[in-house]
Amino acid sequence: MRAKEYIRYLLSLESYSFSLDEIGKNISSEGTALKSELARLVNKNEIINLRKGYYLIIPPRYSKSGFLPIQLYIDKLAKELKRNYYLGFYTAAKFHGASHQQIQSEYVMIEKPKLADIHKGEVDIRFMTSSKWPTMNIIEKKSDAGLFKISSPSLTAVDLIHHQTKLGGLSRMLAVLEELSEEITDTDLKHLLSWYPHRSTLQRFGYILEELQSAINTNPILDSLKSNQYFPILLSPRGNQKPGSVNNKWKVDVNIKLENDL
Numbered sequence: 001m002r003a004k005e006y007i008r009y010l011l012s013l014e015s016y017s018f019s020l021d022e023i024g025k026n027i028s029s030e031g032t033a034l035k036s037e038l039a040r041l042v043n044k045n046e047i048i049n050l051r052k053g054y055y056l057i058i059p060p061r062y063s064k065s066g067f068l069p070i071q072l073y074i075d076k077l078a079k080e081l082k083r084n085y086y087l088g089f090y091t092a093a094k095f096h097g098a099s100h101q102q103i104q105s106e107y108v109m110i111e112k113p114k115l116a117d118i119h120k121g122e123v124d125i126r127f128m129t130s131s132k133w134p135t136m137n138i139i140e141k142k143s144d145a146g147l148f149k150i151s152s153p154s155l156t157a158v159d160l161i162h163h164q165t166k167l168g169g170l171s172r173m174l175a176v177l178e179e180l181s182e183e184i185t186d187t188d189l190k191h192l193l194s195w196y197p198h199r200s201t202l203q204r205f206g207y208i209l210e211e212l213q214s215a216i217n218t219n220p221i222l223d224s225l226k227s228n229q230y231f232p233i234l235l236s237p238r239g240n241q242k243p244g245s246v247n248n249k250w251k252v253d254v255n256i257k258l259e260n261d262l
Helices: 003-012 020-024 031-043 074-081 089-095 153-162 170-181 186-193 199-211 219-226
Strands: 017-019 047-051 054-057 085-087 106-110 118-120 123-129 138-143 146-151
Touching (some): 003 017, 003 020, 003 031, 003 054, 017 020, 017 074, 020 031, 020 054, 074 085, 074 106, 085 089, 146 153, 153 170, 153 186, 170 199, 186 219, 199 219
Parallel strands (some): 106 123
Antiparallel strands (some): 047 054, 118 123, 138 146
């Protein structure tokens, strides 16, 4: 079997990616001959060398865009990397129906250590890491290629707020947070509060939900904060700025004006 035949076989199984080791075990070509054959397929835009030793298959329906939806390969890639993962941030928000803007990058949360981001043609993947891996709030969705994992609406929201300085700031994400708030259930929030470690992010979360006049009952968030000490924080972290006086129950110093950028 040649590489192209094996790739056709993978597509028949709705599998859209493969490793060099995997294909090497299943075809007759070896070593230099295999790499030369794969290089020819890359030049024809039939596959993309996503990262060393790992390839995406671009079927005809995606050949014009040169872009393969991440849900078609992320689970297989994560297994190859032997990492826990979930699609998060703006990528997860899109699956929850909160996508006011066309995102240029896909966002994947993984366990440490950090992976280098991937920029290959139309494929742009940003990897983020979590200091404490979630015990809840990761849900599975189904794609043509099988199941893949994404953050729940509440985890998506706090991840966005927690990493706001890396993601364009609160104003950029405000409309997304507003739409996500409509998808957060009492159970989703309860699960989040049972393990989520970043109290300052929960303070910002509660404050923003009330500013957005969300229908979510924020009392459980406040009760969770009151179960231990919590201190004044800035709404938008600034390295050279400390919180001043606060006049709200969340102890949030509102150092920026919340305005929707869209």
